[in-house]
Amino acid sequence: MKLYPIGSRRRALLRALGGTGALLLAGCDRLSSTDWFPKALEAGERISKSVHHFITPRRAMAQEFSEADLSPQFRSNGTALPDNPEYQALARGGFADWRLIVDGLVEKPQQFTLAQLKAMKSRTQITRHDCVEGWSAIGKWTGVPLSEVLALVHPKQQVRYAVFHCADPMAEGGEDFYYESIDMEDAYHPQTILAYQLNGKALPIPNGAPLRLRVERQLGYKMAKFLMRIELVDSFARIAGGRGGYWEDNGYQWYAGI
């Protein structure tokens, strides 16, 4: 049989392939640096959110696990200790002077002490925490369902989002506090709780003491730690970078169900 003389052709081909690869990469990087292209890519997020909401029941529950599945140590990610003198003073006092402010578009704005929140109806759930980076950890959370707190403040009709303001500054000089937001479907979900316990003990500071949010159908960055205030709004466009969260303002998706 006859073989083609492929030696020189193979070299040309490899060069062509390498050239195409380099061109593709340079092209992709150039597109990533434009203003319009990443915005166009956000169509993917919109389609995912719509399709996910369409195919799952409103009250679809995240998987709950058994004690045997608990991670030996629950990893702390992001801020381990807020660089905030006021927060640190509250921590020294065992959070006795800490208050959760719930306000915004509500009929009855209120403040809650930790003791008041602990006296309310509670829920304990063993769930998996999925970080946007790719890792997962399983922990047992105890807290008050957000719906219980909302029932006491009477949200107004036009409320669309709950915004969570945190004690941890994300920039030097104590500025740019961490914040997050969820829609009311998630806010009223039975597994959406304000957790004050992890694995049966008081929530440790690296995991968000005294109170952190659990939104079990979304990624970890949604689950704001070191909660100070919950603000109910009809739009988050005027808050900080306007995209509904600290990481969202830094290019991450607002819909973190994926």
Added chain:
Amino acid sequence: MAAQTSSSHSYLYYRHALPVRVMHWINVVALTILMMSGLQIFNAHPALYWGKSSYTGRPPLLQIGTRDDERSGRIGVTRVLGFEFNTTGVLGLTEHDGNPQEVAFPRWATIPGWYSLAMARQWHFFFAWVFVLNGIAYVVYSITSRHLGRDLVPTSRELKGIGGSIKDHLLFRHPTGEAGKRYNVLQKLAYVAVIFVLLPLVILMGWAMSPWLDTVIPGWVDIFGGRQSARTLHFSAAWLLVVFVLIHVFEVVVSGFWNHLRSMITGNFRVRERAS
């Protein structure tokens, strides 16, 4: 190339229908971007586990990173099932414009070419939809046009001749004449396995990583060993696809590169008939 001899004549045969050609090239673009943005996403946490979570008390199956070595200084290391390999220059520690980069997969292999998990996710999830919709269109087309039954599913007679086909491949012997119009049995099996096993697996394991999609039927992810197992399977299936693409491109090169390339662009494949 027109390697004609006096004892053979050749003619063009319309081998690939337009929808197949279009969907093939959409797939090339989408899968390339998915792979490269996927490597960037992996770089955010360059370790793989088996189980429901990453922190189970067991070490990762695979981990890419750096460490200080007594003799060589900073080195890139890859740990697989407890074995450590020095992968400086390839994985863990590479150079870019003369500067050391402590990233798992090197910058030239990722989209974007700088560290950005946020941007990589935007690329990945956009092109995941391109890939899924293209895949659905392909499956619907293949069934309704009978491309699947006619061209892809091997007949029992072909399956019996699999030994001969393996031998032909090993000897780089390629079918000519009438036989060159059809896919051979190994080729058919490879395509069917990729289209109906590997690609659906990579999609399903992608879904398994979504905390929201995990709620469709709570616990379904455990069928595959849990979310972290699903992540490992997603990664492994993606690399099996790379292996498939390498073999696919190799076979295209050794069995008439320009002829195959043309047939996937214009549809026309040159069939050579031999007198012998």
